[in-house]
Amino acid sequence: MTQNGTLPARHRLFRSGFAAINAIGADRWLRPFTLGAGMILMFHHVRPWQDKAFAPNASLEITPEFLALTVKILRREGIDIISLDDVAQRIMGNPGERPFAVMTFDDGYRDNLEHAAPLLRALDVPWTLYVVDGFASGRGSLWWLDLERVIAAANEVSIFLAGKLQTYQTTSLKQKYATFDALHRRLKTGSEEQLHRAMDELRQRYELDPNSVVRELCADWNELRSLAKDPNVTIGAHTLTHPILTQCDARKVEAEIALSKDAIEMRMGRPIRHFAFPHGDAASAGAREFRLSRESGYDTAVTTQPGHIFASPTADLWSLPRVSINGLHQTENALRALLSGAAFLPQAILPSKRRA
Structure with missing residues (x-):
């Protein structure tokens, strides 16, 4: 339930799976088949650990130390950490000899600015922060x-x-x-x-x-504009209000996707080229949402559906999978299994049309 407490049953299975992958060396010998061209990593909160007895959202936060370990292992494994702006070329053009990783952070939490930003700046790591227009404006619902x-x-x-x-x-x-x-x-x-x-x-x-919860936890526009002065930081859009898009009518979905681009561009004074679907699983984003993100002028759009990315000249850049770095599994075993792609073996063997 917490980092040091009893894990829910499915997460105990995940932990056992990560340990088994590493025990038999599957993260090494499966790597040529599972790693692909690279991966987009997904983070939410980055902050010092608070060991609370009741922490149902603990999967959405990692410590700064674990973020630093993630960067260390990526570089040790020969994985290039690149900007989201460079992903299309690595997937559809010249993929290069080395796999890539992209660091992405959802929702625009202030702790990303306080804890992740200084660490990533010191390590010279490019990263993307997906911003919800309403949250940065001090309103909205972090309902979970x-x-x-x-x-x-x-x-x-x-x-x-x-x-x-x-x-x-x-x-x-x-x-x-x-x-x-x-x-x-x-x-x-x-x-x-x-x-x-x-x-x-x-x-x-x-x-x-x-x-009050949004204002407490999410960075405001002044903070975001200051952050964006860092050339390694990319600001992306994450809708106006963070809805479950598949539960919305077509007009609202179009507004959430297209108008968030316009609103955040106006606030930030720069082009917004990348989009992340709220919640982002198969039940929350589908063909309609993928099409609208493409038609709205984004260069890429990311889901939360798990998996690595495989190079293809016909890859769909508006339904990209991501690898969630889960706060309940802050171990090197888990990282190595996820970064190698071995944890997503079925997707690697039978990649869907969406994942190209």
């Missing part, structure tokens, strides 16, 4: 974090879902995790309207101001 805060503080949580008030007991740690998992799943798989209606009511009931 709001949900965590409500459950952490309450012994009982009541929420309206499907027109009914439902109550969950959250006295014990086990109950808190079970409640978070159940509500997170229901909210994410329902409609955007239901998600926001339920979360608005929940915040009101438990006196939580959503904008």
Whole structure:
């Protein structure tokens, strides 16, 4: 559940899998088949570890020390760390003899500026920060974090879902995790309207101001403009409000993708060429969203669907997979399995049309 606590069952399986890959050396002998042209790494929070008993979003944060280890291992393994601007050439043009990695960070968290930026600057590493227009403007809904805060503080949580008030007991740690998992799943798989209606009511009931959470955690435009003076930093778009795009109608999706480009360009005073789909899994971004990102003028768009990238002159640059660096697996075993591509063996053997 925390870095030093008991992992959920599926993450215990992941940890065992990473250890097995390294024990038999699969990260070495499978590398020619699984590494591909390279990978795009995905991060969220970077900050000193807080060992909390209830931390359902712990997978979304790593320590600065682990970020430094990631860079060290990439370079030790002969993997070039490149700018997102150079990805198209490495995939579709001349891939080069060495594989590549791109460092990307989602949502625009202030801790990226406080902890990741100085470290990456010192190591001369290029990186991309995907920004949500609303978050940088001090408004919006980090609803998965709001949900965590409500459950952490309450012994009982009541929420309206499907027109009914439902109550969950959250006295014990086990109950808190079970409640978070159940509500997170229901909210994410329902409609955007239901998600926001339920979360608005929940915040009101438990006196939580959503904008205060965004202002606390996300960098503002002045901070982002200062960050962007670093030539190694690329600013990308991550929509206007961070919705689940597949749950939105066509007009809203077009606005979230296209207008976020215009809005962030205006705020930053520079072109915005790259886009990241919020949530980004197969249930959150599909063919419609990929098409609109291409038509909106982005050079690339990234998902959260796992996998490495294989060179092809016909590669789809608007549905690129990423490798999530998971805060529940901050070990060298996990890194080596992920960076080698061995953890994604089925995708490497049978690459989909999307992944080219």
